[in-house]
Amino acid sequence: MKTDAFALRHIGPRENDLQHMFKTIGVESIDQLIYETLPDDIRLKAPLDLEPAMTEYEYLNHIQQLGNKNKVFKSYIGLGYHPAIVPAAILRNVFENPGWYTAYTPYQAEIAQGRLEALLNYQTTIIELTGMEIANASLLDESTAAAEAMALLFDVRTRDQKKNNANKFFVSEEILPQTLSVLQTRSTPIGVELVIGNHEEFDFGTEFFGAMLQYPGKFGQVHDYAQFISKAKSSDIKTAVAADILSLVKLTSPGEMGADVVVGTTQRFGIPMGYGGPHAAYFATKEEYKRSMPGRIIGVTVDTNGNRALRMALQTREQHIKREKATSNICTAQVLLAVMAGMYAVYHGPKGLGYIADKVHAAAVTAAEALNKIGVYQTNTSFFDTIVVKADAQKVKAIAEKNEFNFYYIDNESISISFNETTSLTDINAIVAIFAEAVGKETVKVTELANVSMLTETLKRTSTFLTHDVFNKHHSETALMRYIKSLERKDLALNHSMISLGSCTMKLNAAAEMLPLSMANWNNIHPFAPVEQAEGYQIMLKKLEEQLNVVTGFAGTTLQPNSGAQGEYAGLMVIRAYHQSRGDSHRNIALIPASAHGTNPATATMAGMQVVVTKTSENGNIDVEDLRAKAIQYKDNLACLMVTYPSTHGVYEASIIEVTKIIHENGGQVYMDGANMNAQVGLTNPATIGADVCHLNLHKTFAIPHGGGGPGVGPICVAKHLVEFLPTNPVIATGGENAITAISAAPWGSALVCLISYGYITMLGADGLTSSTHHAILNANYIKERLSGHFDTLYSGEMGRAAHEMIIECRPFKEKGIEVTDIAKRLMDYGFHAPTVSFPVAGTLMIEPTESENLEELDRFCDAMISIRKEIERASADDKNNVLKNSPHTLAMLTSDTWDFPYTREDAAFPLEYIADNKFWPTVRRVDDAYGDRNLVCSCAPIEAYMES
Known part of the structure; x- marks a missing residue:
């Protein structure tokens, strides 16, 4: 056994587990399983052409030597990025702590109360410093937050403005150059005309719907915008202000001046520059715009017992509900960095x-x-x-x-x-x-x-801020350390148990991949430092781009998009530029299968495309004949197909090459959503299936941790004919010869965390990457067979196999009065985070174990699911007082003097023997989402603010 091989540490199943797993699945070998899973015509004919794998020790020496090539000068460049002191207590207890960085987005609020509280602190900080009424739980960077502000103001135009087609947006010449570039990218496809000029000379014409100001200006001048904002308001023009968060400690807030939206970055609140990111952008606005607000909002509600609880508010705004009618495709945040910035405010x-x-x-x-x-x-x-x-x-x-x-x-x-x-x-x-x-x-x-x-x-600021108790009691390191730990204990993360979320690929985020992020020669460089000072970064980023080219089979990569949704957008904007270069500006139809992720239609709309939905067949696959008919119908205007592979249903569709050929024959390009790339690496690739561009979720397939809902990185890889259109940056040029304007603020996006994916690929090498894909498919099919007879798998391939994930049917349990949500909440009592609930099919669970989970953990999860299935069998449609409906069960319930339930305390909290060894206690009972939306409170308010009178 090669104990220094990284693959041995990354991949969960042991060699002596494999025969048992093969027997359960009904195959003789991994090769047979892959043969029965993957269509033969898309198999790669040769191994990935990558350098030999490094051991962890070799890699850490390599990355230290590479880091030494970076020159860490004293940085006084500014332009939205500043050296910051990261308090050691926050660096050690949050940034370097897997209890914080391996958690998932807090969709299951009962096991995410710690993170939700930390984000509520962050939102409170933003609301009070900006003087606004509501803030979200962070966006991706200041420039893209400014673009979201423009989109929001365009969406909330008055009836007269819409009637008169008011489409001009004034941008002060004081704006940061990278923000202007992103605004240029985002404005044109949606029909917004930017007008750049001096705010003191602006004429407030009726054709304008909004304005964007920088506070202080890009080179430091502090303007009093109160008169401008007042005049704009009287002309029905709404204003957005991009503001430096630290300056608002001393300056009158934009909210007090009357601004409608305030955006910026919290990087200087204890977050390293990291050559561009990740950093938590902030977005604050008026409560009247809450339904148009992008991103996630954390709100206060109550649980079943009426006790205070937190959860993500207004979730109906998500793209999977509104689809092409969504005003934003943002479905993520920078949670880990927002938590750090919030803790910085708490600490100081x-x-x-x-x-x-x-x-x-x-x-x-x-x-x-x-x-x-x-x-x-x-x-x-x-x-x-x-x-x-x-x-x-x-x-x-x-x-x-x-x-x-x-x-x-x-x-x-x-x-x-x-x-x-x-x-x-x-x-x-x-x-x-x-x-x-x-x-x-x-x-x-x-x-x-x-x-x-x-x-x-x-x-000069005269108003108070951060008066809540939480910002005035944790100023010693002991107090902060214990506060952070108290929150961490309320959250279930990968350091406790498997998180089997379909489409989200919650794999190991190895310590060796994470360590370089804390090294000063990597995290302390300004993104606009001269490139010759960032030689180590330039080598690493170029190598990572080359590695991703090899994995995808494509010719070029940009690392600039800092989320999967941004990657989608970048991909479609590159396709748009390609069509325009050929005189085909009229090509604006995006074909999107009905099963697609909700960000796909939202992104297509943002890119100025018209969405045409194609049918899926009864077995969940693309209806090829319907796709063919629509491709022919729209052939003169067809821009692209957006397709996920393997499908969102967890199947390698055998028709994929035929599908891509149909699109090309009718003048379109193929965009492949890389959400399920963990089932492709080393076995097939987007180029082989006929795609022209794909985005990759580095926070899924390539091991960047989810960080409780972010950071993410969403680079795009493109075929040769699209390379020339890859995006640039106005300060440091990147991209192709005919580059589109910027997609995000920094030239290489969230460059710091790209180190993680570089380490992942470098330490696994070609064999390790392919083996990881093998084991991801093996683990998924093992779960599928272990649950067979207890739960039906909704879709499978032509030989009955799943890809790296599968959907299990839960809708028939409604006859017993049990909803899929009840199963999700009951899993918390067994110590597990629920799989993906009701996506892509309502009333189902989508399970993806990843390659990192070992046999013991897979069996624990299967045992829990089978035990829950028996509990469902004992349930009755007439009985709402059962162990499933009352889940999750808290420690307070179990230790109460009264027990008014028709089952034992042991059945509630310890239904299987293994749980007693490592019990995770949800800290609140089931949360009431509807109550929280009716009584929206998104900051650290006193209890009177949300309790009904």
Whole structure:
């Protein structure tokens, strides 16, 4: 046994388990199982052409050496990214803690109360600093959050504006360059015309529906927008403000000025820059717009006993309900990073944040005063953390880089310097010395921070914030550590048991893959640092792109999209650009199977396409004849097909090559949704099945952890003819020769976590990747056969096999009064997170065990499901007081003096013997979603705010 082989640690089943598993499934070998599962005409003829696998030890040495090629200069570039101090207590207890980073999106609220509370803290921080009424649980980055704000304001136009087709959106020239690029990408397909200009000269014409402002401006100038917003309001124009979160500690909030939406990033609240991400963007607005708000919102409700409980609110806004009518395709967040930012606010509290903001402002003022003394004059009339000085940019750049400092060079004689919480007096003196050398003057020595404000008096914040108890009691490390632990104990994550969510691929996130994220030579680099300073990153990112090209069979990759939904959008925008380059701008029809994930039609609409749904047959597969008929019907305008493979139903459809051929024959391109790529790697690939572009969920197939609902990364890989259209960035050029504008803020998206996928592929190699796919299919089919006779599998392949996941039928149990939700909640009593509930078929469970689960865990899960099936058999449609309907059972119920249930406490909490060894206790009873939506509270409010009178 090669104990240094990473595959041995990543893949769950042991060699001596395989014969038992084969016997249960009814095959002689893994090869026979794959033969009976995968259509022969799409099998790869050769192994993946990848470098030999490294051991964990070799990889960690390799990544350290690669990291040493990065030059970590002092960064004063700004533009929305700042060095931040990550409190060690948060780094160790959240960022590096699998109890936080391996959890899933909190759809099962009863076993996610800790994460939900942490996100409620985050939302409260955002609401109070921005002065708005409601905030979501984070978006992906500031630029895409700004684009979502534009889309929301377009959606909520007044009746007269819609009638008059008001479609112009004003964007201040003070906006961050990357945000402008993303706005350009997102505006055109939906019919919005951007008008960029000086906000002081804006004419407020009736053709405008909204405006976007930057606060402070991109180079630090602080404007008073109150008059602009007031005038806009009187003209029926709604305003969005992109605001620096730390500046709002000292500045009047946009909400107090009358803004309708406020967006930004919380990166500087204790999140490393990581060469661009991941970072939690924030989005706050007025309560009247809650139904148009993108992303997830955490709300307060009550459980069955009337006790306070938390859950995701307003879930009917999700894309699987609205589909092509959705105004956003966002179905994820940056939860792990939002939790960290929220904990940063908890740890420092309002006084601590005030101290940090004062120190940052004082550093900027002190530097400006010292530079003025040597004739380098500062030009901003009011600023928080960023100054603009006049000097010879080329001279300064050469001296600054020699001293390992980075500034932002606006033009040949204007330089922007953004200060941050890491700035010390030593740093200020070094900056002054750099400019002194450039202008040939004696430097000025600074010995203390200035006690002068450069904020306009009328813009100084007077309102209080973060007055809730949680922000005023956890300021010692002991207190914070215990608070974080108390929340962690309320959450079920992969460090407790298998999370068998179909389509979500909750596999091992190996420690060796995660360790480099904490290394300073990887996490401390600004995304707009000169590329020659990021040599290690450039090598790693290029290698990862090449690895993904090999896995997919394609010619080019962009890592810029930082979620699967963004990957979908990027893929369709590249297809759109391709058609336009050929004079086929009229091609705007997207064919989408009825079984597709809800983000597909939402994305197609955002890309300016018209959705035409194709039928699925009784066995769940694409109805080829209906697809053919519609492809021919729309052949003159056909843009693309959006297809998931294996299908959302967990089947390798044998007709896939015929399907892709039909689309190509009728002038369209094929976009493949990569959600189920874990069933393809090493066995087949998107190029082989005939796709032109696919997105990959690096947070699924390629081992980036789900982080409680994010981070995610959704790169797209494309065929040769699409490479030239891959997206660019306005600050550091990326992408193809005819690149589309930016998809997200940073040139390489969430570059830091790309290290995880690079490590995953590098340590597994070709054989390990293929073996992982084999074992994912093996584990799924083992569960399928173990549950056979207890639960019916809804769909299977032509030889009766599942792919890497399967859907089990639960609808017949309604005759016993049992809903699929009851099964999901009862699984919590057995120590398991439910599989995917009611997707893609209502009343079913979709199960995906992944390759990382061992036989013992698979059997525990199967034993739990079989035990629940027996409980269903004992249920009666007339009896609502049974063990399933009352699940989950809390410790408070079990230890209560009264027990008014017709079953024993042991049956409730310990239905199988294994549970006693490692019992997980849900902390609340079943939550009441409807109550929470009727009484929407999304911040840390006192109990009176949500309890009925």
